[in-house]
Amino acid sequence: MTDGTLRTDRLRLTPLDPDADAASLHRAYGDHEVMRWWNRPACADPAETARHLAECTGQEDARLWTVRTADGEAVGMAGLLGEIEVPGLTWLLCKDAWGHGYATEAAAAVAGHALGPLGLDRVEAWIEATNRRSRAVAARIGLTERGRLAQHYAHRDRPHEVVVLGRSRTEEPTTTLAVVTDLPVQDVSATLALLRTALGARSAFVLGDPPFLAEAVLGPWSTGPRIRIEAAEHRPAAVRLRLDVATDAAPVHRRAVDAGARVDGRPVQQPWGRSEFVIRLPEGHELTVSAPSVPS
Ligand SMILES: CC(C)(COP(=O)(O)OP(=O)(O)OC[C@H]1O[C@@H](n2cnc3c(N)ncnc32)[C@H](O)[C@@H]1OP(=O)(O)O)[C@@H](O)C(=O)NCCC(=O)NCCS
The missing domain is CATH 3.40.630.30 (Gcn5-related N-acetyltransferase (GNAT))
Structure with a gap:
């Protein structure tokens, strides 16, 4: 050898x-x-x-x-x-x-x-x-x-x-399997509806009528990336999330616009090899949708 x-x-x-x-x-x-x-x-x-x-x-x-x-x-x-x-x-x-x-x-x-x-x-x-x-x-x-x-x-x-x-090489302890984001919003139903339309999210559960808590799974299966949407009593502090998608940015952008979301312009090619655009929620939250772009 x-x-x-x-x-x-x-x-x-x-x-x-x-x-x-x-x-x-x-x-x-x-x-x-x-x-x-x-x-x-x-x-x-x-x-x-x-x-x-x-x-x-x-x-x-x-x-x-x-x-x-x-x-x-x-x-x-x-x-x-x-x-x-x-x-x-x-x-x-x-x-x-x-x-x-x-x-x-x-x-x-x-x-x-x-x-x-x-x-x-x-x-x-x-x-x-x-x-x-x-x-x-x-x-x-x-x-x-x-x-x-x-x-x-x-x-x-x-x-x-x-x-x-x-x-x-050797068995390793279980690492963190997911990070679940808590998103405080003024209208749980409207946010869930937007995530459904723009990103194909499913609701894992919805509590309350009107809903005060819901979990959106960003994919068609029982588990995956998740956002926990909770009703905020006061205007919550704005948070920024980045969602990596495995499709082109353009169709997601189109669906977000069709769903009535506030979207900043068209997807922009970023130097780190992603094509990205921002969905703004009424609370000031920014959801950056990030899709892989062709390497230059
Ligand atoms: C990926 C790739 C190397 C796999 O080739 P493969 O021949 O399917 O894999 P193996 O050589 O391990 O052979 C396994 C098959 O041989 C069969 N086999 C026959 N005799 C065998 C033997 N003596 N021992 C083990 N398996 C045997 C197995 O049953 C299996 O068949 P199945 O697929 O019908 O179940 C080949 O498809 C390829 O070159 N693909 C393109 C390049 C590529 O995709 N590379 C990976 C990028 S991530």
Whole structure:
């Protein structure tokens, strides 16, 4: 193992060499179906694949391996991405190597290496919510869901939802699972109605007639980001909330305007990679709706 090769029952993972391995790996990096989930479009030719691989391997702390079957054939890539705070696992296989358990075997070896010999405390994988095969790999190597976020790749029309799955070296105590915001308002029903129309919120519960307390869940499920709306006797102090959405800002903006909300102008591209606009509630509260925008 001194040359950095990892071995599993059926595979050999050799440190990825962009120049030597690009020609074989281009079968994956040049395939639109394989690259459907990637943060860039399929590479046009082996030279572009080599450049992309050189960029990835050149990042600080990146460790990528070429996945080889017993006969030495390169069938894919697995490894750890560089230049991110929590070490991120990555994997991909040529289409004709799908369905044999190779990705799971390779990813398990990389995760074991990361949490074992490399001594990392935790590894995670960011996987598009609809990428069923990749999520199955993550589940088989013991990664569990830690949260969700939205991304917008430069080559795509729309943002997408990402599941962050992680595994730590030793069991960790349960961390805070949610932060629930208390929002004091003058009219609980009107605020709930606005959150329903603009942001698709559901009410987890509504107490009183007229309501004095309600909980809005900002999504279609039983749990998720929540806002507890409570009736304030006097004009409450204004608060500012930022709501991350996994869609384009424009339709949310349109619905907020249609719902009669006071909205400051159209969504504005921010330097931190988000497109944002502000909904102002009658009490002076500011709800900033923040959507991922295309990276510049
Ligand atoms: C993600 C990706 C690597 C998964 O490939 P995969 O072949 O589905 O995953 P595995 O190699 O672990 O194979 C698992 C499949 O092989 C089957 N299998 C067959 N023989 C097997 C064996 N001996 N051992 C284990 N599994 C075996 C499993 O039953 C499973 O099949 P199923 O999906 O029908 O249940 C592949 O779909 C890919 O390259 N996608 C595009 C790139 C990508 O999305 N990367 C991740 C970005 S986050």
